[in-house]
Amino acid sequence: MGQQLLEPDVSFIKVLNERGGDTLKKCFQCATCSVACPISPDNKPFPRKEMIAASWGLKDRLVNNVDIWLCHQCGDCSVMCPRGARPGDVLGAVRNVAIEENSPIPALAKAVNDPKKLPVLLLIPAVLFLIMGWVVAPMIWAVIGPILGAIFRFDYTQTTFLNFSPELFHGQIAHSAFFNTWLVDMIFIPTAIFAVVCFALGVKKFATNMHNAAVAEGKVKETEFSWKGIAQALPKVAASILRHEKFNECSENKSRGTSHMMVLFGFIGLFIVTTCFMLILYGSALVAGYDHAWHGPYSQLNPIKWLANFAGIALLIGSLAMIKNRLGKSENHLKSSYPDWSLLGLVLGLAVTGLGAEVTRLAGAEFVTYLTYYVHLIFVWCLFAYVPFSKLAHLVYRTVALCYAEYAGRDAK
Numbered sequence: 001m002g003q004q005l006l007e008p009d010v011s012f013i014k015v016l017n018e019r020g021g022d023t024l025k026k027c028f029q030c031a032t033c034s035v036a037c038p039i040s041p042d043n044k045p046f047p048r049k050e051m052i053a054a055s056w057g058l059k060d061r062l063v064n065n066v067d068i069w070l071c072h073q074c075g076d077c078s079v080m081c082p083r084g085a086r087p088g089d090v091l092g093a094v095r096n097v098a099i100e101e102n103s104p105i106p107a108l109a110k111a112v113n114d115p116k117k118l119p120v121l122l123l124i125p126a127v128l129f130l131i132m133g134w135v136v137a138p139m140i141w142a143v144i145g146p147i148l149g150a151i152f153r154f155d156y157t158q159t160t161f162l163n164f165s166p167e168l169f170h171g172q173i174a175h176s177a178f179f180n181t182w183l184v185d186m187i188f189i190p191t192a193i194f195a196v197v198c199f200a201l202g203v204k205k206f207a208t209n210m211h212n213a214a215v216a217e218g219k220v221k222e223t224e225f226s227w228k229g230i231a232q233a234l235p236k237v238a239a240s241i242l243r244h245e246k247f248n249e250c251s252e253n254k255s256r257g258t259s260h261m262m263v264l265f266g267f268i269g270l271f272i273v274t275t276c277f278m279l280i281l282y283g284s285a286l287v288a289g290y291d292h293a294w295h296g297p298y299s300q301l302n303p304i305k306w307l308a309n310f311a312g313i314a315l316l317i318g319s320l321a322m323i324k325n326r327l328g329k330s331e332n333h334l335k336s337s338y339p340d341w342s343l344l345g346l347v348l349g350l351a352v353t354g355l356g357a358e359v360t361r362l363a364g365a366e367f368v369t370y371l372t373y374y375v376h377l378i379f380v381w382c383l384f385a386y387v388p389f390s391k392l393a394h395l396v397y398r399t400v401a402l403c404y405a406e407y408a409g410r411d412a413k
Contacts, residue, residue: 008057012097016054019113020337021093027051027085033077038249039070041410044219046070047077047087054090063098064209066219066410069394069401074250089335096339099393102209104201109389115338125381129179129187129374133162137183148182152282154290173361174297178370179377181281181295191384198388203400210404220408229407230400237402256325262318263347269311270354276304297361309358316351319344339391346390349379 016024029052034045046067053061062068071091078086096113103109111117141159149156161183176184211225222229240246242264247257277296285293298305323344326336353376360369387393404410 007060009059010057012059013054013057015097016090016093018337019093019096019339020335021054021086021090023084023086023335024051024054024090026083027055027081027087028083030082032080032082033085033087036077036080037071038076038251039072039074039246041067041070043410044217047091050091050094051085051087054094059097059101061213062094063101064206064213065094065098066210066214066401066405068094068098069398070405070410072246072250074247074256076251086335092335093337095394095397096337096391098206099202099389099391099397102202102206102397103389104198104205105389108386112342112386112389113339115342118342121382121386122378125378125385128381129183129377130162132187133179133183137161137186140186141182152285152290152293154285173364173366173369174295175357175361175370175373176296179373184377187381188384191381195384195388199393199396202388202393203396206397207400207404210401211408214404214408214410220410222408226407230403233403233406234399237399237406241399241402256322259318259321259325262314263322266311266313266315266318266351269307269314273304273308273311280304300362309355312351312355312358315347316355319347319351323348343391346379346382346392350376350383353379 013024016022029048031048033051034040034048037046040046044067050062050065050068053065068091071088073088073092075088078084078088081087100106100109100113111121138161141156141161145156145159159180159182161180163178163180207227207230208225211220214220215223244257244261247260277298280294281296282293300309326340326344353372357369357373357376360372363369383392388396
């Protein structure tokens with residue numbers, strides 16, 4: 001065999017310890033984890049080899065490793081480990097670092113995973129909304145207002161972006177009267193585009209490096225990388241994800257599948273609701289003019305409103321169940337680090353403020369509902385802007401990795 005130069009990264013081991021992999025050094029390489037895992041491939045099974053690489057601080061061998069994404073952190077290996085090394089939690093920490101390493105903005109990725117930066121990250125949207133409403137939006141409106149006024153047939157000169165007048169607290173409560181719909185769109189559309197671009201750049205780097213590493217280690221049959229192959233594998237992988245099939249293959253923590261599905265379908269439902277309301281608003285504005293369009297708030301008898309309420313409740317119950325699971329004291333409970341808690345806090349915050357803004361509006365509590373709505377928008381912005389750098393990004397990265405494993409033959413037993 002030829003010589004190999006190993007370059008351990010001690011700082012990488014330290015980061016793994018901080019992000020939930022603090023049991024790493026207990027591993028003595030018995031391979032029980034690879035035997036216990038019900039979803040590990042027969043060819044070069046995980047997570048034993050990943051535990052070796054992590055123990056030596058071999059970051060380059062891990063952050064581009066497709067196998068860290070095949071692991072669903074079900075806990076079977078952690079429960080079976082005779083030393084309590086918790087391989088599933090270690091791989092969870094490695095995935096967090098992999099997201100950071102593939103990020104097109106590493107500094108922002110580090111900030112999202114740093115608890116000391118949380119106040120700043122929350123302050124950014126809180127201040128951004130005020131500056132946009134009072135300063136920037138009127139300047140932008142001077143350019144696009146006449147165009148939109150002509151398209152949607154309304155007097156654009158009467159538009160107020162942020163309204164703190166006393167009249168706001170008399171009459172029918174409408175969140176758009178406080179925080180104008182145009183202002184919401186001016187903030188969130190660019191933010192969504194930013195997130196998509198960041199994901200596109202990160203996934204491109206991630207997929208290329210993942211393929212090169214898999215070929216070099218002899219894990220896959222395909223030597224040529226193909227986005228077409230990944231796209232063709234997507235329907236099968238997406239169906240598997242929606243059914244949470246991998247969770248059902250595990251022995252421990254099967255209950256996690258239910259809470260994960262509630263959160264996942266909660267987000268899907270809210271995405272559908274947001275899309276429908278935008279189409280209804282701007283579609284009716286094109287037909288009847290903006291002043292006569294179907295503005296909110298909508299009736300509770302509206303079917304789309306039903307979906308919104310069901311999705312919000314699913315998000316709330318699912319996030320609470322996930323928090324309960326992580327607070328458990330049993331031997332198979334998940335080890336939690338700041339990236340885990342920050343994500344769960346964000347999901348819970350979205351659910352509580354979203355449902356809270358609706359309930360307080362129906363109760364006629366003007367000040368409370370407008371304040372709750374403002375906080376809700378802050379959480380929504382954080383979701384959009386920070387998702388490519390947070391633990392939630394695993395939804396995209398894992399999907400790409402599973403598609404790659406499917407088309408390249410890595411997932412075959």
